[in-house]
Amino acid sequence: MPYVTPEQIQRAKQMDLLTYLQYYEPHELVRFSGNVYTTRSHDSLKISNGKWNWWSRGIGGRSALDYLIKVRGMTLPEAVLQIDGQMTITPPVPSRKHEPVEPKKLLLPEKNENNDRVIAYLTKRGIHSILIDYCLRTGRLYESHPYNNAVFVGFDRTGTPKYATLRGTSNRRYMGEANGSDKHFSFSIPASKQCCRLHLFESAIDLLSYGTLKLLSGRDWQLENCLSLAGIYRPKKNIEESTPPAPLMQYLKDFPYIEDIVLHLDNDIPGRLATKAIQTILPSRYAVYDEPTKRGKDYNDYLRIVLRIEQSWERE
Structure with missing residues (x-):
């Protein structure tokens, strides 16, 4: 040697x-x-x-x-x-200081004078009024002007808005993100008290559907942390070379006491592949569980089945 x-x-x-x-x-x-x-x-x-x-x-x-x-x-x-x-x-030259990166500036859509269409839209999808009221009150949700879209807002740890996803409230399918959105800080609802468990969903509506199901069953819907991935997570072909979803990485960094992660991703091929990837690449210090819906493609499908609401809205 x-x-x-x-x-x-x-x-x-x-x-x-x-x-x-x-x-x-x-x-x-x-x-x-x-x-x-x-x-x-x-x-x-x-x-x-x-x-x-x-x-x-x-x-x-x-x-x-x-x-x-x-x-x-x-x-x-x-x-x-x-x-x-x-x-x-080759003696290394002292590395030059990197120019500071200009942080993204989130440009939130203008707020409408009321949230009537957003409330009606979410109610028709089965979301309970208690969850809707909570999101409106905490600034996580509002109706935009002039297009009347539902705006779901994500915050950093200081409470500063960093991300917003937009959802059409009419039968016309529309999905988008506000300019300057940073996906590291997607829509989430924290536990009312410090909790080591995190529930993960593809969309804000699935997250709210899960909370509604807990509320309807008589359980505390704010007992545990919930986070949306703001869309479908697509791992690399070689799963082991994939990077965990940006919102999840940021959440685990901001809340290091998280120990358990429960995956509620869709019952389709992309959702099952994303679940397998996250289970594979997350460090072993996390306990990762897979809990897809019992019926339907996602949690909003399942909620509407439970409530016997006609499946008239466009797929997520």
Whole structure:
């Protein structure tokens, strides 16, 4: 086994992964978004703020030395020599500070003078008035002007609106997002008290349908956290190379006490594939459960079956 000196080890520890890849393996570095990078070999490995995390394996670190040992499988002497040898050939130029990325500015649609059409639309889909009132009162829902769309708003931890999805309230099928939406902060309803369980849905309406079903069964509909993925999650063909959905990654970062994740994705091929992918790539510290609807394609289908509401609305 090769011998390395304490001085070589110390020098190697000072090299962060981003700098290492920028100068010695630029072909391996891929920009993900803003100041976040990934690698060509492992796109579930993210590098940002001087740290790296390999989501699909649940491991991370700070230095290039950590990366070469934990990801590349090198021994400590091999990794030290890899870094130290590169440094003696091409001393790295101190990395330039990245220009600050201009944060997205959410442009919410103008509010209508009332929410009558939104209330009527959700009521016809079976959503209970208690949930509708809660969403209106907390700013998570309103009716837009002049198109009378339902606007479902997502917030960051400070309570600042960061995301909005729009849903047509007439029989004309319309779905969209407000300009400047950041999908990391999609529509959600937190538990009334700190809770370690998170329920995951494809859409805001499925989330509200699930809450309605709990309320109708006499249970506390705000006992546990609920999050919408703001649409269908599509993993990569090679599931193990997929990155978890952005809203889920952000939620787990913001609420690190989450331990259990319950998946309520659709009963169709994309929904089942998304479920399998999330179960596969989430770190093992999370307990992940699959609980699709008992009947119908999604939770709003099931709610309307339970309430015997005519299936007249367009599919999600």
